[in-house]
Amino acid sequence: MPYLTVPGGPTLFYTDQGSGRPVLLIHGLTCDGTDWAWLAAGLSRDHRTIVVDTRGHGRSSPVAGQYDVDALAADCLAVIGQLGLDRPVVVAHSMGALPAVRLAVDHPDAVGGLVLIDPGYGRRDDDAEKVAALVFATPHEAMLRVFAGFHVPVTPDWIRWWHRRRVLGTPEDVITSTIRGAWLGSSALGLRSVAGAELPKITAPRLVLYAGINTDRYEWEQTLPHPADDELELWPDNGHFLHQEAPDRFETRLRTWLTTHGLA
Helix, strand or coil: CCEEECCCCCEEEEEEECCCCEEEEECCCCCCHHHHHHHHHHHCCCCEEEEECCCCCCCCCCCCCCCCHHHHHHHHHHHHHHCCCCCCEEEEEHHHHHHHHHHHHHCHHHCCEEEEECCCCCECHHHHHHHHHHHHHCHHHHHHHHHHHHCCCCCCHHHHHHHHHHHHHCCHHHHHHHHHHHHCCCCCCCEHHHHHHHHHHCCCCEEEEEEHHHHHHHHHHHCCCCCCCCEEEEECCCCCCHHHHCHHHHHHHHHHHHHHCCCC
């Protein structure tokens, strides 16, 4: 059965297809593993491709109030361990980048590389507090406003409709607890002050793709210390879901990076 149980935590639904170098795909808040359907179909032709629904999302079970970054990273580590993955490349979008980074920092031997798509870290601390307050007051309404800001002229209408439906279908506790874990407290990796101290600790090779709507975060991350083989790019015409807006371009870029770093 495509389920695994994290000790003391949730039961996670996942799919595991293909053979070759393992790639673990992690979605963001209010999403699920179907975000990767088009990419997983291509990757699984020559990679072992694991797609997981994170706790409280999709077909995975909820764990009331426990959606902090450390818990999400522990889930990822459990997936790697229980499936016997040998240093997978972790591809993560948005808030999914937070546990991916925590995993790479705390367990460097478990990660072969990181591909981060418009990552959810690096929000200015004062702005994070303001947005968090709005989310706590009206979770679904606030998240719909956040998602409206993710979209740009090239975002197809079907993506906008799909995102709205999934936001409305996500339990309020999942939304508020995830935001609390990401943006509030001294270990909240979504904050610029915290991420700025943690990102330079990553030793795995990284490809980081930023959307044009987050140019300020792209420019901020460029100022941080990082290895010479890290690759940071700005896709100025795309929105937060750039990998869905330009799927062929994204898969080509991913495969080029994997080959360049001996991870294909």
